[in-house]
Ligand SMILES: Nc1nc2c(ncn2[C@@H]2O[C@H](COP(=O)(O)OP(=O)(O)OP(=O)(O)O)[C@@H](O)[C@H]2O)c(=O)[nH]1
């Protein structure tokens with residue numbers, strides 16, 4: 001059951017991309033994934049939550065270009081949130097590895113080969129993209145955003161000691177069975193979800209490796225995470241303190 | 245062990261040590277009374293320092309934004325030729 005991909009040639013990567021109003025971004029993303037993953041067996045699973053901007057039409061057009069076996073559209077009727085979108089996508093994944101990435105081009109597909117390479121080299125269960133090491137970085141954040149990000153990180157590092165430098169980043173590669181295991185024990189929503197996933201995985205003793213990524217703030221479309229992010233974050237931190 | 249229990253255990257151990265110090269008076273009492281204050285202040289300083297250093301060293305990548313723009317142009321070109329609608333928000 002647990003195919004860990006010791007036989008390199010047989011590996012298949014399922015890239016799960018949740019979308020909500022990303023009609024332009026998803027097209028650009030798909031092009032870039034195909035450009036950067038040349039000799040790899042992969043599929044892209046788009047989980048669209050009934051975007052009113054017609055994201056699904058674009059995905060269908062992309063299927064005509066790249067094939068329905070490479071781009072899978074697995075929509076849901078209405079906006080049900082990110083956490084469940086991953087679970088939904090995962091059900092349809094046929095690879096032995098799963099990549100989770102945002103559609104908004106903040107996660108650039110050019111890093112996919114380095115995730116895959118790192119996994120093959122180390123046999124890691126999870127490879128997570130980190131912005132806070134040499135070779136990584138962020139573009140387009142104002143001082144306030146940087147401050148909250150650093151503050152949140154210092155707080156989480158001191159209290160949780162997770163052994164991962166970028167807790168809230170969500171560009172990651174998982175062994176499929178590891179993702180299934182970890183995701184089933186996570187209950188958080190939204191922003192905290194990414195942090196819960198990596199903390200639980202680390203507590204369960206899975207080998208986690210990091211690769212540097214750069215993060216350019218979204219250019220097209222609008223952010224879906226709003227308002228009381230800081231409060232939610234603190235609540236999530238408290239929750240993780242008592243449950244992990 | 246849950247994280248919170250670890251932290252509480254640590255706090256209890258430190259307080260026990262402090263009470264021990266208070267009773268044995270190896271240090272002058274006035275000094276021992278101030279120790280918790282000192283430790284809280286230094287913990288705060290450590291936090292602020294870490295955030296400050298993190299901010300100063302915040303890795304940025306303006307060049308990546310330029311590269312991404314080039315990728316976007318290239319992708320639009322390719323997709324338009326193949327009948328994918330990439331018009332809209334520029
Ligand atoms: N299917 C689905 N996708 C979602 C939902 N909310 C957000 N997304 C997608 O999840 C990804 C991340 O969302 P973003 O809005 O970019 O969140 P963020 O990266 O924290 O915020 P930005 O600063 O705007 O980049 C994007 O690809 C969104 O389209 C949802 O409820 N359902």
Ligand SMILES: [Mg+2]
Pocket residue numbers: 102104106218
């Ligand atoms: Mg984003």
